[in-house]
Structure formats: C-alpha cells, structure tokens
Amino acid sequence: MTYCVAIKLNAGLVFLSDSRTNAGLDQISSFRKMIVYEKAGERFMVLLSAGNLSISQSVREILQTEQIKNGESGEPITIWNATSMFDAVRVLGAAVRHVHERDGAALQSAGVEFNVSILFGGQIQGEGMRLFQVYSAGNFIEATSETPYFQVGESKYGKPVLDRVLTPETPLNEAAKCALVSMDSTLKSNLSVGLPLDLVVYEVGRFATDKLICIDEHNPYFRMLHDSWGQKLRQVFDSIEDPAWNGGSTQVPLMVPPARSGPLKKITNPLDKLI
Amino acid sequence: MTYCVAIKLNAGLVFLSDSRTNAGLDQISSFRKMIVYEKAGERFMVLLSAGNLSISQSVREILQTEQIKNGESGEPITIWNATSMFDAVRVLGAAVRHVHERDGAALQSAGVEFNVSILFGGQIQGEGMRLFQVYSAGNFIEATSETPYFQVGESKYGKPVLDRVLTPETPLNEAAKCALVSMDSTLKSNLSVGLPLDLVVYEVGRFATDKLICIDEHNPYFRMLHDSWGQKLRQVFDSIEDPAWNGGSTQVPLMVPPARSGPLKKITNPLDKLI
Numbered sequence: 103m104t105y106c107v108a109i110k111l112n113a114g115l116v117f118l119s120d121s122r123t124n125a126g127l128d129q130i131s132s133f134r135k136m137i138v139y140e141k142a143g144e145r146f147m148v149l150l151s152a153g154n155l156s157i158s159q160s161v162r163e164i165l166q167t168e169q170i171k172n173g174e175s176g177e178p179i180t181i182w183n184a185t186s187m188f189d190a191v192r193v194l195g196a197a198v199r200h201v202h203e204r205d206g207a208a209l210q211s212a213g214v215e216f217n218v219s220i221l222f223g224g225q226i227q228g229e230g231m232r233l234f235q236v237y238s239a240g241n242f243i244e245a246t247s248e249t250p251y252f253q254v255g256e257s258k259y260g261k262p263v264l265d266r267v268l269t270p271e272t273p274l275n276e277a278a279k280c281a282l283v284s285m286d287s288t289l290k291s292n293l294s295v296g297l298p299l300d301l302v303v304y305e306v307g308r309f310a311t312d313k314l315i316c317i318d319e320h321n322p323y324f325r326m327l328h329d330s331w332g333q334k335l336r337q338v339f340d341s342i343e344d345p346a347w348n349g350g351s352t353q354v355p356l357m358v359p360p361a362r363s364g365p366l367k368k369i370t371n372p373l374d375k376l377i
Numbered sequence: 378m379t380y381c382v383a384i385k386l387n388a389g390l391v392f393l394s395d396s397r398t399n400a401g402l403d404q405i406s407s408f409r410k411m412i413v414y415e416k417a418g419e420r421f422m423v424l425l426s427a428g429n430l431s432i433s434q435s436v437r438e439i440l441q442t443e444q445i446k447n448g449e450s451g452e453p454i455t456i457w458n459a460t461s462m463f464d465a466v467r468v469l470g471a472a473v474r475h476v477h478e479r480d481g482a483a484l485q486s487a488g489v490e491f492n493v494s495i496l497f498g499g500q501i502q503g504e505g506m507r508l509f510q511v512y513s514a515g516n517f518i519e520a521t522s523e524t525p526y527f528q529v530g531e532s533k534y535g536k537p538v539l540d541r542v543l544t545p546e547t548p549l550n551e552a553a554k555c556a557l558v559s560m561d562s563t564l565k566s567n568l569s570v571g572l573p574l575d576l577v578v579y580e581v582g583r584f585a586t587d588k589l590i591c592i593d594e595h596n597p598y599f600r601m602l603h604d605s606w607g608q609k610l611r612q613v614f615d616s617i618e619d620p621a622w623n624g625g626s627t628q629v630p631l632m633v634p635p636a637r638s639g640p641l642k643k644i645t646n647p648l649d650k651l652i
Contacts, residue, residue: 137644138643138644139643139644139645140643140644140645141645141646142645166644166647166649167647180647182646182647258533258534258566259533259534259536259537261534261566262534262562262565262566263610263614265565265566266607266610266611266614267611267614273619275619275620275621275622276619278619278620279614279617279618279619279620280614282620283614283617287537290537290540291533291536291537291540303622313622314643323620323621326617326618327617330616330617331613331617332541334613334616334617335538335541335610335613336541336542337613338606338609338610338612338613339538339541339542339554339555339558341605341609342554342558342601342602342605342606342609343601344548344550344551344553344554345550345553345554345557345598346550346598347550347578347588368413368414368415368589369412369413369414369415369441370414370415370416370417371416371457372441372442372455372457374441
C-alpha cells in the first residue's frame with residue numbers, strides 16, 4: 103500500500119509520501135513515490151503516486167516526453183513548456199491514458215484493475231500555486247480553500263488530524279508537522295505503509311526549493327514527533343474523566359438517557375419481541 | 378454505514394454501537410444495532426451487527442428460535458439453553474446460514490453482496506466471558522488477550538486510540554471512555570456513522586447489567602468528552618515544535634537526511650533519467 107498527502111496553503115505547498123510497496127504480504131519493497139520537477143525560477147512541480155506500481159512507474163516515465171496539442175496554435179504542450187499548471191495536469195492525464203491504452207486490456211484479461219491515483223501540484227511563473235488529484239481515467243480535480251489537501255492510498259487513519267488542523271492560513275512548517283503526524287498515525291496502524299518518507303516544502307513564488315528531505319527511522323525530528331505524540335495523546339486520554347454511572351460524583355457529567363429514545367430494551371426470554 | 382466496537386477485559390465487557398443506516402447517501406435512517414439478551418443470574422449476551430440491514434434484522438429475528446443439535450444427545454441447543462458461549466455463537470452462525478439459504482441467491486441475482494458482520498459476546502454461568510466476531514459465512518473468530526477488541530463497520534478512523542490504550546488490564550470505565558473516543562473520531566470523519574449511540578458495560582460474573590445507556594447529542598458526558606478531546610488534541614499538536622530547516626535553532630531536532638537513501642533527486646529537464 104501507500105500513503106501520500108499534499109497540502110495547499112496560502113504560504114506554499116507541502117508534499118509527503120511513504121515508500122512501502124507490496125504485492126501481497128510476502129513481497130514488500132521500498133520504492134519512492136515522489137518526483138520533483140524543477141526549472142529554477144520558472145516552474146516547480148511535485149508528483150506523488152499510489153496504486154499499481156507498474157502503472158505509476160510507466161506514467162512517470164512517459165510524462166517526461168508526453169505531449170498534448172495546444173487548441174489554438176496546435177503547438178505541442180509538455181510539462182516543461184506548459185504555461186499553466188492546468189495545462190501541465192492535462193499532460194499528466196494524457197500520460198495516464200496512454201498507459202491505459204498500452205496496458206489496460208492486458209491487465210483486465212489478467213484480472214488486474216487499472217488502478218493509479220496521483221497528486222500533482224506546483225507553480226508555474228505567471229500564475230498562483232495549484233494542486234490536483236488525477237484519477238485512473240486521466241480526469242482530475244483541484245484543491246480549493248475549503249478542501250486544502252488531498253490524500254491517496256491508505257488515507258483514513260491519518261485524516262482526523264488533517265481535518266482538525268489545516269486551513270489555508272496554516273503556516274508551512276506547522277502543516278509539515280501536521281502531515282508528519284498524519285503519516286505517523288498511518289504507519290502505526292497499517293503495516294503496508296513504511297519508512298523512509300519523502301517530504302518537500304515549497305514556498306509560494308520561489309519556483310524552486312531546498313526544503314526536500316528523506317526521513318528514515320534515525321531522523322531526530324521524526325523520532326521526537328513520534329514519541330511526543332504517542333505520550334501526550336495518552337496523557338490527554340488519561341486527563342479526561344471516566345464516565346460515572348451511579349451519580350455519586352458531582353464532578354463528572356453523568357450519563358443520562360435521552361428523552362426521545364430511552365434505553366435499549368433487553369430481551370429476557372425467547373418469546374420477547376425485538377420491536 | 379455503521380461503527381460497532383466490542384472489548385473484552387479482565388474486568389468485563391464493553392459494547393458500543395452507532396445507529397445510522399444508509400442505503401445510498403439520500404436514504405439515511407436511524408436503526409439500533411445492539412441487542413442485549415439477559416437471563417439474570419444465568420446468562421448475559423450482547424449482539425452488535427453491521428452490514429446489510431435486511432440480513433442483520435433477519436438474523437436477529439430468527440436467532441430467538443434458532444436451534445442446533447447437540448452432537449452427543451441430539452437435544453436442540455438455543456442461545457437460551459446453551460451451556461457455553463461457544464455453543465451460543467454456533468447457534469448464531471447457524472442463523473446467519475439460514476438467512477443465506479433463504480435470501481442469498483435472490484440477493485446475488487440482484488447484484489447485492491450477502492454482507493453481514495456481527496460481534497457477539499457475553500458470559501454463561503459456568504465459564505468465563507467470551508467475545509466473538511461472526512462473518513457472513515457463519516464462521517467466527519474469538520478475541521484473545523493479545524487482541525482484546527473487535528470492530529465492525531467503519532473501523533479505521535477509530536482504531537488508533539484503541540491500539541494505544543487497550544490491554545486486558547484496562548479498567549471497565551476507562552475502556553468505555555476509550556470506545557467513546559474511538560466513536561467520536563469516527564463520527565467526525567464519516568457522515569454515515571451517527572448518533573444516538575448504545576453503550577453497555579458488563580462486569581464479569583454479574584450475569585446482568587444496569588450499565589446500559591443510549592447516548593444522544595445532549596448527553597453531558599459525551600459532549601464533555603467530544604469537546605475536551607478536540608481541544609486537548611489541538612493543544613498537544615501545538616506543543617510539539619515545528620520542524621526546523623536551517624540549523625539555526627539548537628532546541629529543535631534537525632531534519633537530517635539518512636546516510637543510506639540520501640535526498641530525492643530533482644528532475645530539472647526532459648532529458649533527466651528518473652533512476
């Protein structure tokens with residue numbers, strides 16, 4: 103499996119991916135799922151991929167040379183000359199469709215779903231940052247201020263903290279911390295998501311970044327975060343009072359049944375009706 | 378959807394279920410998913426169900442009269458005369474198979490999966506407490522001290538806190554709190570899980586309980602727990618330092634690349650090789 107998250111903030115973009123790949127439980131390998139495309143001062147793009155590894159590797163390979171036609175001039179558009187992220191993601195969608203044309207029928211006849219999910223975001227000189235999620239059919243959606251992040255892969259374990267913390271105003275390094283906590287929860291609960299991680303933080307208008315790091319189990323920041331989060335979560339849990347049942351305590355809010363539903367009816371012999 | 382969790386501790390059992398049922402997103406209703414079977418002083422059993430509502434309602438209906446044959450005497454065994462929870466869960470498995478015989482083919486021809494998941498636990502005079510998860514085929518597994526809880530339905534959002542807190546030594550009311558935190562995370566992230574909740578806490582050897590409550594949005598304990606957990610989680614998040622990138626701070630553990638993998642290679646023009 104895989105877990106990747108990408109976040110779009112007013113201050114910039116954050117991308118984080120794990121590196122575990124598995125075909126069944128007995129074939130586990132490490133593949134990096136992030137690619138950074140940078141033409142310093144002009145364009146900066148990051149691609150994160152989940153799904154079938156043969157498909158995502160093929161998409162990444164042909165994306166380097168994929169072209170679509172400009173509707174007006176007929177000139178070829180690539181990710182390296184596109185004048186907008188919208189055009190760049192259209193090129194990526196076309197690359198997904200090319201791989202589908204090449205492999206889709208053979209995969210289907212082998213009973214393998216054509217399954218790939220891609221996050222693609224960045225900035226091209228002349229417009230603002232944009233972040234997209236691309237589906238297996240080559241279609242895509244764009245992140246907005248209401249939904250400033252996308253996840254692909256094993257997304258559920260790590261979603262609650264993103265929902266609690268992220269807004270477009272979140273500072274970049276706080277969002278990076280949030281992505282790492284989200285990843286830490288996912289690592290804890292799903293064996294098929296694993297270290298090392300790749301993290302990129304991009305500041306709006308830079309068209310380049312030097313905040314690009316691979317994080318393994320020896321990384322001191324990630325170790326600190328992992329240990330602190332686990333310990334403090336437990337402290338918070340302990341600090342909340344246990345429920346009280348007998349009304350003896352005045353400090354703990356009591357468990358009282360609601361007026362409407364009432365408590366559950368007990369079934370006490372075989373002749374009792376359920377309803 | 379549904380979320381149900383059942384926990385087996387040395388001190389007793391905890392059962393918690395939501396009550397939202399949906400057929401598509403535009404047909405949402407409230408159905409209770411918990412049934413308590415109690416013959417005071419002799420047997421106490423709780424059933425929680427997830428999956429297709431027509432199947433789980435049928436199973437619950439016929440369970441009242443379902444029988445299996447005792448291997449030695451040939452006498453009929455029901456949930457009301459079974460001398461062990463193992464026999465009782467075999468009766469439940471037989472009820473699932475009866476519904477499958479009755480409805481399975483018709484459901485299949487309509488393209489509907491025969492999908493039901495049941496948690497069933499309790500205690501019968503003469504043996505210890507036991508907790509089972511029953512599958513659609515009527516087969517089942519039992520909770521052990523290594524895995525003291527089962528979940529059915531939308532289980533991922535609420536799993537991390539169970540993994541962090543629960544052991545067989547956990548006190549009953551602390552486990553009830555843990556189940557409620559797990560439910561709160563699930564309610565927050567999945568619209569198809571909803572209030573009111575049914576909660577039962579059973580103390581070992583009692584063969585009855587009065588700790589049985591329906592919790593809706595006005596329940597003061599659940600409101601306190603919901604608010605405290607959200608606020609304190611955010612405080613914990615804020616208390617962990619953001620990552621530092623430039624080495625300027627000595628207090629924050631630095632993000633340093635691991636020796637083995639090194640940082641990600643950037644792709645800077647169309648001729649760059651990915652590998």
